[in-house]
Amino acid sequence: MDNEGTTQPDPGSAGLWEKVVRKRLADLEGLSEREVDVWPARFDRTHSTREIRESYGHLEADARTGQTAAVAGRVRLVRDFGRLVFITLSDQTGDLQLFVSGDHLAAESAELLPHLDLGDWVGATGEVITTRRGELSIGVDQLTLLAKCLAPLPEKWKGLRDVEQRSRHRHLDLVVNPESRQTFEIRSAVVAELRSQFHQRGFLEVDTPILTSRAAGAAARPFRTHHNALDIELYMRIATELYLKRLVVGGFERVFEIGRIFRNEGVDSSHNPEFTMLESYQAFADYRDVMDLVEEVIPAVARAATGATVVGREAADGPSVPLSLEPPFRKVSMLDLVSGQMGEEVTLDTEPHILGEMAASRGVETREGWGAGRVIYELFDRLSAPGLWEPTFVVDYPLEVSPLARRHRREPRLTERFELFIAGVEFANAFSELNDPVDQLSRFENQASLLGADDPELHPVDEEFVLALAYGMPPTGGLGLGVDRLVMLLTGRTHIRDVILFPTLRPTENPLWKTYRRLLARRFADLS
Numbered sequence: 203m204d205n206e207g208t209t210q211p212d213p214g215s216a217g218l219w220e221k222v223v224r225k226r227l228a229d230l231e232g233l234s235e236r237e238v239d240v241w242p243a244r245f246d247r248t249h250s251t252r253e254i255r256e257s258y259g260h261l262e263a264d265a266r267t268g269q270t271a272a273v274a275g276r277v278r279l280v281r282d283f284g285r286l287v288f289i290t291l292s293d294q295t296g297d298l299q300l301f302v303s304g305d306h307l308a309a310e311s312a313e314l315l316p317h318l319d320l321g322d323w324v325g326a327t328g329e330v331i332t333t334r335r336g337e338l339s340i341g342v343d344q345l346t347l348l349a350k351c352l353a354p355l356p357e358k359w360k361g362l363r364d365v366e367q368r369s370r371h372r373h374l375d376l377v378v379n380p381e382s383r384q385t386f387e388i389r390s391a392v393v394a395e396l397r398s399q400f401h402q403r404g405f406l407e408v409d410t411p412i413l414t415s416r417a418a419g420a421a422a423r424p425f426r427t428h429h430n431a432l433d434i435e436l437y438m439r440i441a442t443e444l445y446l447k448r449l450v451v452g453g454f455e456r457v458f459e460i461g462r463i464f465r466n467e468g469v470d471s472s473h474n475p476e477f478t479m480l481e482s483y484q485a486f487a488d489y490r491d492v493m494d495l496v497e498e499v500i501p502a503v504a505r506a507a508t509g510a511t512v513v514g515r516e517a518a519d520g521p522s523v524p525l526s527l528e529p530p531f532r533k534v535s536m537l538d539l540v541s542g543q544m545g546e547e548v549t550l551d552t553e554p555h556i557l558g559e560m561a562a563s564r565g566v567e568t569r570e571g572w573g574a575g576r577v578i579y580e581l582f583d584r585l586s587a588p589g590l591w592e593p594t595f596v597v598d599y600p601l602e603v604s605p606l607a608r609r610h611r612r613e614p615r616l617t618e619r620f621e622l623f624i625a626g627v628e629f630a631n632a633f634s635e636l637n638d639p640v641d642q643l644s645r646f647e648n649q650a651s652l653l654g655a656d657d658p659e660l661h662p663v664d665e666e667f668v669l670a671l672a673y674g675m676p677p678t679g680g681l682g683l684g685v686d687r688l689v690m691l692l693t694g695r696t697h698i699r700d701v702i703l704f705p706t707l708r709p710t711e712n713p714l715w716k717t718y719r720r721l722l723a724r725r726f727a728d729l730s
Contacts, residue, residue: 220717222354227721229317230350236313240350245325248272252295254330255338263336266329273298273340274325274348276377277318287315291326291340294383300326301339311345321351321377353718369699370707382700388507389689389701393460395506396480396685399499405456405482410445412438412462418664419443419606422465425475438464442481443606443680444667447635450483451675458482460685471697472627475706478685487679488608488634489618493595495681496622496630497529500593500688508692515625516696523591525625525691531593533620539586539596540578548581550574550600550615557581575600575615590623605645607633629687635678639671 233240249257249271258267275293289300304312306328318324325346332338356378368375368382375382397407415434417424419441427436442459449457463479484491501511504527514522541548544560557577561568566584568577579600590596598610599619607617618634636642646663689701699705 219354219714220721223352223718223721226319226350226352229319230352233314233317233347233350238310238314238347240347242346242348245274245346245348246272247274247325250295251275251291251293251298254298254340255296258330258338261332261338263332264334265332266341267331269330270328271330271340272325272327273300275323276351277320277322277324280318280320289318289324289326291324299333299337299339300342300345301328301331301333302342302345306341306343308344311342314345314347318345318347319351321353321355322347323349323351353714365697365699366707369702369705370710372703385689385693385695385701386703388693391507392503392689392692393478393685395503396460396499396683398506399502400458400480400482403456403495405458405484406454408446408449408454408457408459409461410439410442410459412464414439416662416664418667420465423467425464425466440465441682442479443682444664446481446483447675447678447680448667448670450485450678451670451673455485455676456483469706472687472690474686474698474702477698477702480681480683480685482681482683483635484679484681485676488677489597489620489632489679492632492679492681493531493533493620495679496595496632496683497531500629501527501529503688504692513692514694515691516694522694525592527593527624531595531622533595533597535598536578536582536586536596536600537598540581543581543586548578550578550613552578573600573602575602579603587623587628588626591625593622593624595620595622601645604633605648606636606642608636609641624691627687627691628684629691630681630683632679632681635675635680637671637675637678639668642671643668 230240251273254271254273258269261267273291273293275291275298277289278292278297279288279290281288285304287302289302291298291300302315307315325348326340326342327344327346328340328342330338331341356374368379372382376386400407413427413429413436415436417437417440419439420443422440424440425438427438428434429436440463442461442463446457446459458480459482460478460480462476464476466475467473469475482495484495504511504513511527513525513527515525516522537548537550548557548560552574554572554574554577557574558568558572561577561581564581564585566580568580572580579602582596587596597620598613598616599607599621601609601615601617604617604619607619610616610618620630620632621628622630622632636645643663646668686698686701690696690698693701695701
């Protein structure tokens, strides 16, 4: 039996790893020879460990309840004192001690005990008691093996601390790192509360295609595939926007979708090729209404998922700094931000070559032919955005970089668009949506000259969407909210891989697989 004094080998240490696997395969064979069902189909659990603690956590030391409970989970720790064995059992809700006395244990369970290893899944049935030291426990009468752990788990304190290894071996990460389990529990709560908030406001949740005939709705490089039966090229969607707006044309006045988006772009701490986005569209509203919506939803989600609206966020140049998500959020125009950054007034009338010189002197690259609005956006994105710490709505973006947003009512060279920044990261993008089909077609066609014909982010005009607008879309406010980044904010995580269960990674060969396959092949041969 593995116990607390046994050092769990590093999965990367093939020699130690093989030794443990051999021992556990031998235990498995020994149990099979005793006709123990080591892979049972089910177990009748009556309580989770949390339910036991909530119901009986008030008991004094050395108490007996007379109440029988059946719990199940993974063996995390074994302390063997001969006639008494103490086992720490872990399930999704927490830990609980199993108090195993040889005097009270059923005979078949006593045979199982010597073959029990750390990581095994077991079921335990017995009376709810407390020990003389006051530890809430199950006084085990019956112990059932539910699944044998044939490979050693990483050490609790040394194993799987690297973000890439945690991502590659998420099943092990969840076993040995409780904070990872908590992160994904919070993620689930975030998604559930987002749905609740939008349902409460009368939004209809819908599904739009993942495979599309055109990559549209954003400036991004798509993934391509081929459909054999139809013999057509298809793309993984880079946004849900254009389909959702077609639903508004069709008469659904409030719609939203939480779904996967796919962009064939770089990977870093805040970008993964596959990520989750919430998009919503609200008829008879503009971008100011969407700001109000965001100010209501984000604090509500934070409270539901974490119990607070103040989060700790690590500053770029120092330790974690408290960050409040309570409204009102700051509102500032992009032109004002860039003017402050440059130390002089910057407007759309500033000559592009002067803006280019400003950019070059600050290490910001620009392209020949860019207009004033495009250069101003680049200055903002590179220099101003990273310094926006408190929740900030940056409003009124240049027309050149906002092909789907409505022209500003006071300045037609700007658009009614905002992005929400928190701790220097963009979390949301929203518009008063463009609903003029003539203007929309012109914007799509002009975008080609902005990006350049060889730009991978340039996509053909979506004729179906433009034609849909011809049937009339009412004034509409649209929102795109990054779910993964919101989870990062609420959990204090600094890498997007830590909030996606199975992020995109370059395939590698697991060095332990060949050893494991060889050991199993040997066992197959022995059994035959």
